[in-house]
Every structure is written in C-alpha cells, then in structure tokens.
Amino acid sequence: MPPGSFLGHLSAAAWPHFVHTWGPDARTYQRGEELPLGPGNRHVYIVMGGCVIQERFPLGRDRRAPKVSRFRGIGQVVGEAKLIDPPSSVTTWCLSTTWVMPCDARRLHVLLKQSREVEDALLLSLEARNRSDELIYSTADRSPVQRVATLLAHLAIVAGTKDTNDPERITIKGLSQTNIADALLLGKSTVEKAVAQLRQYRMVACNYRQLMVTDMRRLQEVAAS
Structure with a gap:
C-alpha cells in the first residue's frame, strides 16, 4: 500500500477483520460513476484500487463559485466525516475503474473505540493526507x-x-x-x-x-x- 495511507499503516494482523466483516460487500465502480456518499448514506469507503476525485462547494454551487477538488487513491479512506457527522456529504467521482470496500460508519466507529491500532492507523493516515494536501494544493507561490x-x-x-x-x-x-x-x-x-x-x-x-x-x-x- 502507498506510504501514509490507512492500509499502509494498518497491520497485516488487523486486515482480516475488515475482510471478514465488509469484504463480501466490496464492489467496483466505473469511471464517471459517483460513490454513494450523500447525506442518506451511512458508509465509509476504503479505496483498494483506482482513484477518485472529491469535490466540495464551500460557497455554494453557483457556476462562478469556487470548487475544491482533491484526489484520493489506493489505501485511503473516503467519507470519514460520517464517523462524527453521519449526514455529512461529499461529491466523489471515480476517475478510473475503482474498487472500494464499504464499511458501515456505526460499526467502524465501534471498532475504532475497541482497537487502538486501527484508530492510530486512521489518524496517522489523515495527518499524512493533510500534509500531502498542503504540499500539493496549497503552494501557490511555486511555479x-x-x-x-x-x-x-x-x-x-x-x-x-x-x-x-x-x-x-x-x-x-x-x-x-x-x-x-x-x-x-x-x-x-x-x-x-x-x-x-x-x-x-x-x-x-x-x-x-x-x-x-x-x-x-x-x-x-x-x-x-
């Protein structure tokens, strides 16, 4: 798994729990399909293959309003905000054929409370992602x-x-x-x-x-x- 990703931090011993619990629900989305991360969906997704683009509209969806776009790839968690705010939503499009594992947010929340290792893997991956985002998207002074x-x-x-x-x-x-x-x-x-x-x-x-x-x-x- 890519360094810094959730699956990159998760140990081989912890992974079988995810496979047993949510592996049968894993599925593939094609390029241009949207992951179900709307307000009514209660899943967090682990990207196991492919890439997605997440889009946010902080000032509304007027065509002149700014749009924030971020790429997320293999081993990363998307929709993690649902762990603390279930109705949260983020538009997430598949850039290419993308393989994901959906994890019920409520059950994952319980697992995070029970397993310090899984919790650390998620927190470390989010911090790595934040630092990577800063370098990629927030350096307007570079060429x-x-x-x-x-x-x-x-x-x-x-x-x-x-x-x-x-x-x-x-x-x-x-x-x-x-x-x-x-x-x-x-x-x-x-x-x-x-x-x-x-x-x-x-x-x-x-x-x-x-x-x-x-x-x-x-x-x-x-x-x-």
Whole structure:
C-alpha cells in the first residue's frame, strides 16, 4: 500500500477483520460513476484500487463559485466525516475503474473505540493526507511546472499502474488536464504548458485520458526543487 495511507499503516494482523466483516460487500465502480456518499448514506469507503476525485462547494454551487477538488487513491479512506457527522456529504467521482470496500460508519466507529491500532492507523493516515494536501494544493507561490510535477508524482504513487514490460512506466488512468487545472486552481492553458514542458524532457507522456510517468526520479526532482 502507498506510504501514509490507512492500509499502509494498518497491520497485516488487523486486515482480516475488515475482510471478514465488509469484504463480501466490496464492489467496483466505473469511471464517471459517483460513490454513494450523500447525506442518506451511512458508509465509509476504503479505496483498494483506482482513484477518485472529491469535490466540495464551500460557497455554494453557483457556476462562478469556487470548487475544491482533491484526489484520493489506493489505501485511503473516503467519507470519514460520517464517523462524527453521519449526514455529512461529499461529491466523489471515480476517475478510473475503482474498487472500494464499504464499511458501515456505526460499526467502524465501534471498532475504532475497541482497537487502538486501527484508530492510530486512521489518524496517522489523515495527518499524512493533510500534509500531502498542503504540499500539493496549497503552494501557490511555486511555479506551475513544480505544482503539476508534484501532483503527478503523488498520483503515480497512490493511483498509478506499473507496466509489466516496463516497471519504470507508470500509467495514471482517467486523468485529464482539466482535472489537474481544477484541482490546482490553475488555468487549463497553464496546465497544458506545464505538461508540455514535462513531456519535452521525457518525464511524462500523454494519451487520451491517460497520463504516463516515464521518469519518476526526474519528476520527483522537479517537484522537490
């Protein structure tokens, strides 16, 4: 599991409880489908494959109002607010074919009270996610190339698929440059220029709704510069 994720922190000994309790309910959603995280739903989801985009509208859904977009990937928990506020809601779209395990929020809440290990895994993963979000989405003073490189390097780790014939090539399925622009609050033309620059130096390659990281080391160097 990706480092810092809930499943990355959860021990192998604790995982069978989740498989036994909620494993039979695991299911796959296709690209563009919405996870049932509305006010009437009472489940928290663990992402076991694929990637989702969560959208929040802090100032309402007027087309001119700002939208906050965040990517969530493998091993991460989504809908965790339902553990303390059951009617909470967050619009969550599948970026690609996504495999999730739904966990009843009430039963998971009881488990967290009973197991310090599971509680710690969740709290550590949320703190890691907050720090990652700060670096990816809250560094407007960095150049667009650095910001795009940081996001792509992150997505390659939490949502990428390695090519069996070329393990250095990591594909992020379903990702569009519009998704990147929305998440980083950049203009689409700005993102296009940044991606073009990364392509020029052979760090990434693009196909329709697919972006391939071809040189992870150099991409991470740009992200950290």
